[in-house]
Amino acid sequence: MSVTYVIWGALALVALLLVGLALRAERRRFAAHGKAGAWLPLRLASLPIALLAAAAVWLPARAVHGPEALAAFYLLMFSLGPLVFFGLHWLAGRMTTPALNAGEAASIAGSGLLMVILPAVLASMASPWVYQLDMGARQMQRSLAAEAPLAHRILQRQRFLLPELGEVLTEQWQAPPGVRVDRIEWELGGQYLQTGDSTGSILCRDGEDFHVFRLATNPAPSWRMYWRDAAGSLQRSDWTSAPAEVATPAATLTPAWTQDGFAFPVRIPRNFVTVERRWATGKVVQSDALDGRALPSPTDTCLSSPYRNRDAESVVTSVGIRMWLAGAKRMGLASFSRPSE
Numbered sequence: 001m002s003v004t005y006v007i008w009g010a011l012a013l014v015a016l017l018l019v020g021l022a023l024r025a026e027r028r029r030f031a032a033h034g035k036a037g038a039w040l041p042l043r044l045a046s047l048p049i050a051l052l053a054a055a056a057v058w059l060p061a062r063a064v065h066g067p068e069a070l071a072a073f074y075l076l077m078f079s080l081g082p083l084v085f086f087g088l089h090w091l092a093g094r095m096t097t098p099a100l101n102a103g104e105a106a107s108i109a110g111s112g113l114l115m116v117i118l119p120a121v122l123a124s125m126a127s128p129w130v131y132q133l134d135m136g137a138r139q140m141q142r143s144l145a146a147e148a149p150l151a152h153r154i155l156q157r158q159r160f161l162l163p164e165l166g167e168v169l170t171e172q173w174q175a176p177p178g179v180r181v182d183r184i185e186w187e188l189g190g191q192y193l194q195t196g197d198s199t200g201s202i203l204c205r206d207g208e209d210f211h212v213f214r215l216a217t218n219p220a221p222s223w224r225m226y227w228r229d230a231a232g233s234l235q236r237s238d239w240t241s242a243p244a245e246v247a248t249p250a251a252t253l254t255p256a257w258t259q260d261g262f263a264f265p266v267r268i269p270r271n272f273v274t275v276e277r278r279w280a281t282g283k284v285v286q287s288d289a290l291d292g293r294a295l296p297s298p299t300d301t302c303l304s305s306p307y308r309n310r311d312a313e314s315v316v317t318s319v320g321i322r323m324w325l326a327g328a329k330r331m332g333l334a335s336f337s338r339p340s341e
Helices: 001-029 036-063 068-077 080-096 102-142
Strands: 153-162 166-174 182-189 191-194 203-206 208-217 222-228 234-240 256-258 259-261 273-279 283-288 314-325 328-337
Touching: 001 036, 001 102, 036 068, 036 080, 036 102, 068 080, 080 102, 102 234, 182 203, 259 314
Parallel strands: none
Antiparallel strands: 153 166, 166 208, 182 191, 182 222, 203 208, 222 234, 256 259, 273 283, 273 314, 314 328
């Protein structure tokens, strides 16, 4: 179980305990004036009253279109919403036995709001601290992880030539059944930094499998993986990618074009890829491969294969792979155009 869930669960229990104590103290206060029998029905009615007040704000604001909708929402939230909320509490308080006066009904309404708003505000304030505690606990777990040989099989080492970029090396790391990867790090400048889920990484993730796409001119990268076996035990594996093999010539990397997209022979980090689309009207748009699409899960950072165009009215006319050329200190771009029919 995640440390975050444990911390938030404990804080939620504390909040519920404090709310329970506040309700108990409030009931005792009304009981001292002989109005405990009137307090309980009104307290129970607070939830449906809150829903009616929310509807009085939401429904009219939803009927407003354009940028004025947000302004209407805030205006109603601070005018009609409180009027309905406190007004219905006052009306319901008059109908209880014994009847509650306006001040007593308002105190029940106000305390109900505080029991909702105050925990939400405190949770927002505590969120950075919970995050830091979770990160600290995870780091401690990783520091205690046992060293073990890499469980993944490293296969399909290939060499490709790309225009403008030169030679690239690719690898696939295949996970055995039952293995779950917690974190993968790439050694840069003497430090191991998390990778596989960020822009510019030469590593992309496909579930528990990984794919490397790197320039042959750069030094062989060193990796550190934290993974769990079928029993859930945390393990740590360190290794360095094998150097380029020159016994066989590098193949030319080209996409296989389809009617609605293309496919590369290897998996590539999607942040490396740009796509050009053309419409019958002559409109041309260049964008990231994921532009306009919902973000996939953190365990899916490779370009989809095959890649399919999201817009049926346009055609993918070209695709590019961009990578940083450290020697030239510039971004390189390998472009591939769809063959003319």
